[in-house]
Amino acid sequence: MSLTVFRKSHFNAAHRLYRSDWDDDKNKKVFGKCSNPNFHGHNYELEVGVTGEIDQETGFLIDIVELKTIMKEEIEDYLDHKNLNLDVPEFKDLNPTMENIAIFIWEKLSAILLDRYKIVVTLFETPRNFVVYDGN
Amino acid sequence: MSLTVFRKSHFNAAHRLYRSDWDDDKNKKVFGKCSNPNFHGHNYELEVGVTGEIDQETGFLIDIVELKTIMKEEIEDYLDHKNLNLDVPEFKDLNPTMENIAIFIWEKLSAILLDRYKIVVTLFETPRNFVVYDGN
Amino acid sequence: MSLTVFRKSHFNAAHRLYRSDWDDDKNKKVFGKCSNPNFHGHNYELEVGVTGEIDQETGFLIDIVELKTIMKEEIEDYLDHKNLNLDVPEFKDLNPTMENIAIFIWEKLSAILLDRYKIVVTLFETPRNFVVYDGN
Amino acid sequence: MSLTVFRKSHFNAAHRLYRSDWDDDKNKKVFGKCSNPNFHGHNYELEVGVTGEIDQETGFLIDIVELKTIMKEEIEDYLDHKNLNLDVPEFKDLNPTMENIAIFIWEKLSAILLDRYKIVVTLFETPRNFVVYDGN
Amino acid sequence: MSLTVFRKSHFNAAHRLYRSDWDDDKNKKVFGKCSNPNFHGHNYELEVGVTGEIDQETGFLIDIVELKTIMKEEIEDYLDHKNLNLDVPEFKDLNPTMENIAIFIWEKLSAILLDRYKIVVTLFETPRNFVVYDGN
Amino acid sequence: MSLTVFRKSHFNAAHRLYRSDWDDDKNKKVFGKCSNPNFHGHNYELEVGVTGEIDQETGFLIDIVELKTIMKEEIEDYLDHKNLNLDVPEFKDLNPTMENIAIFIWEKLSAILLDRYKIVVTLFETPRNFVVYDGN
Numbered sequence: 001m002s003l004t005v006f007r008k009s010h011f012n013a014a015h016r017l018y019r020s021d022w023d024d025d026k027n028k029k030v031f032g033k034c035s036n037p038n039f040h041g042h043n044y045e046l047e048v049g050v051t052g053e054i055d056q057e058t059g060f061l062i063d064i065v066e067l068k069t070i071m072k073e074e075i076e077d078y079l080d081h082k083n084l085n086l087d088v089p090e091f092k093d094l095n096p097t098m099e100n101i102a103i104f105i106w107e108k109l110s111a112i113l114l115d116r117y118k119i120v121v122t123l124f125e126t127p128r129n130f131v132v133y134d135g136n
Numbered sequence: 137m138s139l140t141v142f143r144k145s146h147f148n149a150a151h152r153l154y155r156s157d158w159d160d161d162k163n164k165k166v167f168g169k170c171s172n173p174n175f176h177g178h179n180y181e182l183e184v185g186v187t188g189e190i191d192q193e194t195g196f197l198i199d200i201v202e203l204k205t206i207m208k209e210e211i212e213d214y215l216d217h218k219n220l221n222l223d224v225p226e227f228k229d230l231n232p233t234m235e236n237i238a239i240f241i242w243e244k245l246s247a248i249l250l251d252r253y254k255i256v257v258t259l260f261e262t263p264r265n266f267v268v269y270d271g272n
Numbered sequence: 273m274s275l276t277v278f279r280k281s282h283f284n285a286a287h288r289l290y291r292s293d294w295d296d297d298k299n300k301k302v303f304g305k306c307s308n309p310n311f312h313g314h315n316y317e318l319e320v321g322v323t324g325e326i327d328q329e330t331g332f333l334i335d336i337v338e339l340k341t342i343m344k345e346e347i348e349d350y351l352d353h354k355n356l357n358l359d360v361p362e363f364k365d366l367n368p369t370m371e372n373i374a375i376f377i378w379e380k381l382s383a384i385l386l387d388r389y390k391i392v393v394t395l396f397e398t399p400r401n402f403v404v405y406d407g408n
Numbered sequence: 409m410s411l412t413v414f415r416k417s418h419f420n421a422a423h424r425l426y427r428s429d430w431d432d433d434k435n436k437k438v439f440g441k442c443s444n445p446n447f448h449g450h451n452y453e454l455e456v457g458v459t460g461e462i463d464q465e466t467g468f469l470i471d472i473v474e475l476k477t478i479m480k481e482e483i484e485d486y487l488d489h490k491n492l493n494l495d496v497p498e499f500k501d502l503n504p505t506m507e508n509i510a511i512f513i514w515e516k517l518s519a520i521l522l523d524r525y526k527i528v529v530t531l532f533e534t535p536r537n538f539v540v541y542d543g544n
Numbered sequence: 545m546s547l548t549v550f551r552k553s554h555f556n557a558a559h560r561l562y563r564s565d566w567d568d569d570k571n572k573k574v575f576g577k578c579s580n581p582n583f584h585g586h587n588y589e590l591e592v593g594v595t596g597e598i599d600q601e602t603g604f605l606i607d608i609v610e611l612k613t614i615m616k617e618e619i620e621d622y623l624d625h626k627n628l629n630l631d632v633p634e635f636k637d638l639n640p641t642m643e644n645i646a647i648f649i650w651e652k653l654s655a656i657l658l659d660r661y662k663i664v665v666t667l668f669e670t671p672r673n674f675v676v677y678d679g680n
Numbered sequence: 681m682s683l684t685v686f687r688k689s690h691f692n693a694a695h696r697l698y699r700s701d702w703d704d705d706k707n708k709k710v711f712g713k714c715s716n717p718n719f720h721g722h723n724y725e726l727e728v729g730v731t732g733e734i735d736q737e738t739g740f741l742i743d744i745v746e747l748k749t750i751m752k753e754e755i756e757d758y759l760d761h762k763n764l765n766l767d768v769p770e771f772k773d774l775n776p777t778m779e780n781i782a783i784f785i786w787e788k789l790s791a792i793l794l795d796r797y798k799i800v801v802t803l804f805e806t807p808r809n810f811v812v813y814d815g816n
Binding site for chain 6: 010012013014015033034036038039040041042043080081082083086087126127
């Protein structure tokens with residue numbers, strides 16, 4: 001009997017889209033106003049789903065307080081009120097598109113949760129643009 | 137040509153998380169403030185999806201009024217403004233976690249709909265915590 | 273130059289509507305299923321607005337972290353995961369309608385904030401039912 | 409490494425549910441008030457997901473501006489502020505149920521995107537009723 | 545001790561913006577695509593607020609079930625699944641802009657509620673466009 | 681007969697809270713993580729209300745397309761995908777708190793609209809924190 005439990009969270013961050021090995025014109029051409037040199041930012045909304053078997057004793061798939069804590073310590077504390085390009089080492093040479101941020105979050109959570117659960121990450125960059133990644 | 141049609145609904149209920157075969161200390165330790173003896177409550181948001189073939193004559197997968205009526209009679213009328221632990225026989229000896237409530241709803245709807253459709257149930261306990269169950 | 277700064281928060285609680293000096297039939301007649309003896313519950317959404325002059329030095333009307341902390345300590349910690357009728361002394365003899373809860377919240381926050389700000393409280397009992405109170 | 413990127417959009421349209429080869433009584437019996445001869449209408453909310461491989465150079469699955477433009481030109485400009493029954497040729501002899509509209513949108517987008525991506529369409533007819541179609 | 549209690553509701557309707565005493569060109573010029581001759585439509589979201597004194601006996605400003613019933617009988621049953629221009633007599637010679645619909649709703653509810661309460665009507669024509677009217 | 685018409689919009693921007701005449705320690709002490717030197721960012725949601733008399737001929741208080749265009753040209757194009765501290769001259773020496781941004785928006789729109797309407801600006805910095813300013 002397999003279910004998926006979801007927890008929502010959020011963080012606020014600055015970023016710009018660009019590649020350091022491209023000049024400004026090419027960055028501007030490919031990434032448009034998202035490559036503005038002085039950065040812009042978003043309220044990222046994060047939804048993490050964990051899939052597995054229910055614990056018949058507690059009726060929990062996962063203690064939601066545990067999931068909330070992992071998400072806070074691994075993701076929110078690491079990304080909230082940060083400049084993704086400058087403050088987060090993983091994005092030093094990786095373009096912080098919502099796709100790459102979602103993959104990063106999935107991998108960071110997998111190190112802790114993947115032995116017990118399948119994981120799916122949904123990341124909203126704006127209320128109209130979002131991405132889903134499940135490791136496949 | 138298979139689609140999934142979804143209908144949203146809601147109900148308000150009280151509950152507490154606990155096992156009657158555990159003492160208060162153990163319930164408190166495992167379930168935290170959710171085991172408060174005098175109960176607390178939620179506005180549960182329910183989303184039911186039914187998957188099947190479209191009826192070429194009507195263009196309906198299911199008459200949404202039929203689905204709405206089934207959800208009202210089977211789930212809302214049964215759970216709304218109730219104490220899940222005390223008023224709902226199925227949770228007399230079953231911990232009313234959101235996981236168990238979702239499974240209960242899925243089974244109650246399956247008795248009516250499963251011969252014609254696959255069913256998926258999404259249940260929000262709070263705007264930030266929810267669970268998905270599809271019978272697998 | 274006067275503005276209003278708002279902060280949203282929430283708490284989950286059980287309650288029932290009834291008057292102990294009325295018999296069950298009268299409670300049932302006036303309050304309907306909301307008077308169910310075993311309680312039901314809600315995810316209450318709370319919105320607190322504070323009106324005042326902007327501090328020219330900081331550009332803040334109020335430090336939102338201060339407002340968040342006051343709301344947490346005074347309201348969330350006091351009401352969250354509680355049974356309003358049984359666990360909250362102020363509702364021992366006062367019917368916990370959304371109107372009375374909003375007035376209670378306004379008065380509790382006023383003891384701390386009213387010397388500096390005008391206060392307005394919006395309380396959602398469900399996504400479709402809410403009340404606004406500003407002390408007048 | 410496969411992800412799904414989603415973009416939300418909307419359009420406002422009038423429609424009625426009916427079959428021209430049925431008389432008014434039968435239409436009324438099957439489709440209820442949705443068959444009102446003078447039409448009614450909706451704010452349709454549309455969510456399009458495209459699944460594929462991430463482009464390692466840009467970090468994009470798809471340039472969201474391209475997806476936004478395709479959705480605008482193919483769907484919004486074609487359906488917004490229209491009467492689906494009278495103004496949209498595809499629904500001249502096809503009942504504009506949310507199921508059929510979702511299939512129509514999926515097919516129109518597939519002509520452009522299906523060689524590069526898998527596509528999933530979610531269409532909300534109201535905040536409580538919606539349908540998902542992925543071409544299978 | 546004065547409060548305002550709000551109840552949300554909705555209805556789906558078709559309309560077009562135009563004046564019968566103007567020719568098509570002038571209607572098109574002033575109202576744009578909203579004057580499309582075959583109509584378009586919306587999911588109107590309605591929020592009604594009633595302001596008054598709290599009843600010390602019940603703790604209610606108004607029984608929300610009464611407000612819900614009035615809104616259903618006076619507004620939803622009258623406007624839902626209708627063509628505002630063709631099916632609603634009040635808009636036969638009155639342009640059904642969101643402003644005029646809000647005034648119409650305010651006046652219809654005032655006939656029943658204004659002797660006991662002040663009334664405010666908020667009407668969303670789309671999630672991004674709305675109007676507030678309080679009779680002043 | 682006076683009403684208020686509202687239009688919602690949004691922009692994404694980076695900012696930090698700080699005063700250049702304070703040292704880093706004092707900025708950190710007063711503004712906390714919001715003073716992170718490399719900036720963070722938000723999806724700002726903007727709601728502009730204009731109050732005035734209805735035009736009896738059109739049934740409009742304001743042509744919402746006009747309001748949408750003014751908001752786009754004056755606010756969105758000016759602030760979207762910008763760094764408020766570095767790219768927007770008005771915040772060179774003014775701390776870009778949500779209070780100051782709301783006042784700035786109100787003043788920029790007033791230059792165009794105030795001779796015809798009263799204006800109210802609501803600005804959400806996050807889904808839980810927002811500010812209202814009406815020029816008084």
